[in-house]
Amino acid sequence: MSESHQNLNQRKAQALPRGSAVMCDWYVDRAENATIWSTDGREFIDFAGGIAVLNTGHRHPKITAAVTEQLQKFTHTAFQIVPYESYITLAERINQRVPVEGPAKTAFFSTGAEALENAVKIARSATGRHGVITFTGSFHGRTMMTMAMTGKVAPYKQDFGPMMPSVFHARFPDEKKVSSEQALESLHDIFACDIAPHNVAAIVIEPIQGEGGFRVVPPAFMQALRDIADQHGILLIADEVQSGFARTGKIFAMEHFSAKADIITMAKSLAGGYPLSAVSGRAEVMDAPNPGGLGGTYAGNPLAIAAANTVLEIIEEEDLCARANTLGNELVETLTRLSQQCSAIEQVRGLGSMIAVEVRDAHTAKAVQDTAMSQGLLLLTCGQKGNVIRFLYPLTIPTDQFRKGVKILSEALVQHAT
16 A cells, blocks of 8 residues: 555655645656556546656657667766767757758757756857846746746745846747837847847747746747847847647747747757757857867766657657647637636637646636646646646647546636636
């Protein structure tokens, strides 16, 4: 018989620091595709996907088989010491797909924050400049540099002392509150008041903000950033850690824009549940750091590389980009219809299956989340005010299970958002 959740929670409180917050008060026993079973036998439909890590679902059999095969060969050599062919193959595959201008090159790391850190290193090396501009509401990681880049104080930045210098925040365009013109004006204000454009190495933006509330960059604004970057010799970095690998209906969210980034960061669903991140970019930019300037002991772990090579195959074989659009369209239709009767629903937005619904306040969002969980549906909230419910179900979820989850969600919204 499994240990009670109460006992486990007591052990957790004694063993883990307070800052390591955990959303669920129950514990996973096993998971498969879009289903999680708890240690006390309950079943949950997973609309969280390990925070966007599981576009291919829990334990996809092809990924499990690929990792099992790699386990029989070797688990670690440190690629920078003893290389392996699978790393090169994955880089070649990503280089063929990543939407940058001209030939691309790719380096692998372990986490999304590592990818952003290294993207900044590459940009600084390539330009000989130090400044970095990001946006309000952004999330780029929890390291000292990526905390500074993140555009939200609580809980990510508060109480951690001075942030890294030479990082500045422009306003993110939000059709409800901040126009693209106002956002661009704030960028020019930074050039006028804080740092000269010829000292800026990179502008970093999420094509669709993740923690910021699934807010989509207006295409004209992305093009304006591209034009400004070109005018001043600044590199444009797209943070696709959360939006990549079929989530938005395309392999990369930047494929929705005519403007191209110079560097793209990725992680999360890249390796189907295994820790792997990457930085891809224009070859001449990626080649700027000297040999040894990029790397890491666990960077490009062979088990995760095996998983990622298989993820790319699954996305193509199961046409997960089309699946993302099909599921997302159905969800948007349902949420839009509900917005006619639920006065607390303020906006439905997103691309593909990177969809969110914004409600009146954080209290309403939390009530919907709690009610859904009591009915067996796992949801995540986000947004600067915590009033956005986001949907990150596996794109491999069976249609009947998806619709069951949407039904639970709909009932919770009617109960708390009307």
